[in-house]
Amino acid sequence: MGKVESLSFHVLTLQKKVEENKKGSKEKAVWEIRSSAFKEGGFIPKKFTADGENISPPLSWSQPPKGTKSIALIVEDPDAPIGIFTHWIIYNIPPAIRELPAGIPKKRVLKSIGGAKQGKNDFGKIGYGGPSPPPGPPHRYIFKIYALKETLDLSPGVRRGEFLKAIQNKQIKVATLMGKYGR
Structure with a gap:
């Protein structure tokens, strides 16, 4: 192999590696959830709590990973005196949907969200139940x-x-957003 052929081979090999790295980094992209109402680690506005309008906050997320057939969300308070307290379960959100507006109706099936379903929160009600901590630290x-x-x-x-139990072994990726609230 001559010097020119050898150099051409190395350039092509390097180009291939660069393309593979670009492809790999896209596939390993971070999946994120966010809210326009509060930032990661920030305080959840009163409007979205039991002390306010008790409506769900607006949420959005980046493009889900390849192979996603549905999206599910759970909101929990790990600091509740009784242990983990569930505030919201919503599932079977179509993967083409990238956001939930504020104030999702408290209905069992949400036709406006592609037939997504809601579970019961630990208040014993369908849909979102806002933060309602006892007095003390947030x-x-x-x-x-x-x-x-x-x-x-x-x-x-x-x-x-x-x-x-239903989502075990069905998860492709998980993303979290943490907000705080106290009285």
Whole structure:
């Protein structure tokens, strides 16, 4: 192999590696969830709590990973005196949807969100139940979104345990957003 051929071979090999790295970095891109109402680690505005209008905050997320068939979300308070307290379960969100506006209706099935279903929160109600901590230090509220490789065969109104069992081995990627609220 001559010097020119050898150099051409090395240039082509280097170009191929660069393309593979670009492709790999796109596939490994971070999946994020955010809210226009509060920042990561920030305080959740009163409007979205039991002390305010008790409506769900606006949420949006980046493009889900390849192979996502549905999206699910759970909101939990890990600081509750009784242990983890569930504030919201919503699942079977179509992967083409990239946001939930503020004030999602408290209905079992949401036709406006592609037939997404909602579970029961620990207040015993369907849909979102805003932060309602006892007086004291602020609690953390974890908004955890899942990219799933299939839709969930669950009836509306499921509780946390059944939901978590159903998503086992179906998760492609998980993203979280944490907000705080205290009284």
